Amino acid sequence: MDFHAVVCAFFLPLLLELSHAEQVKFVDCGSVAGNVIQVDINPCPTQPCQLHKGQSYAVNVTFTSATDSQTSKAVVHGVIAGVPVPFPIPNDDGCKSGIECPIQKQITYSYVNELPVKAEYPSIKLVVEWELGDDSGKDLFCIKFPVQIVS
Template sequence: MMIKTVIIWTFMAVCVLDTALGTQFKDCGSVVGKIDSLDVSSCDPEPCQLKHNTNTTVTIKLTTNEQVTAGKTVVYGIIDGLPVPFPIHPNDACKNMPCPVSTGATVTYQNKIFILPSYPKIKLVVKWEIQDQNGKDIICFAIPAIIVD
């Protein structure tokens, strides 16, 4: 009975930890802020499954270490080492998070990207940047993905 209880508690702890971690990512040069958590709607399981004709939602909880008065979203698909721009509308990051952001403030940014049916079915790395009013990366993350039907 004791072993069964330990197994159940271990399983529950792993489930809670996995939920708390959100989407796994590589920080690719956050300067003005840090990513506290990241959730990409199509990343369970990983790699992220970017499905044609659907929206993928990106939610980032971030903390700034400088004041941010304006922001711009820049997204690339890295294919064979080459960055290919993904069109993102709106690219004004202040439409996806509150602006201005005070130094040390924590905010939530949320945006969607539509996966066009014309995109080829390939593996890639998605590089997502939010830049401040000076063009410095507030945050930058990279995640592995695959475009699917």
């Protein structure tokens, strides 16, 4: 197998997978230490994203940092009737979610994490609020996007 065939065999499935990611409409809710460029969720063919119980969704937030930071930590809430309810994610460490730390000012990063939807969650429309904080507690990004949990 020649080099080009190896490259195609490895990267083509990855590119096809990324092509299924959908850009999501979001609201910035207080990104004081960064600037969000784009939010993608895979799969999310319609908006608001329909999240099926028992499945996981890849969330990719592209942002530019406005500060230097040694660490980053994510916090996710489902906002139901104005009340934020903790939404656990598998890994809250942004430095283990696609970001190479230390984070540097004026560099663009691609934060990637999983959003698992447990089977016991109610079928409901809600807003997901996703924050990634720097080592001083300021939000590198804070985004809100609507979703609907379905069976």
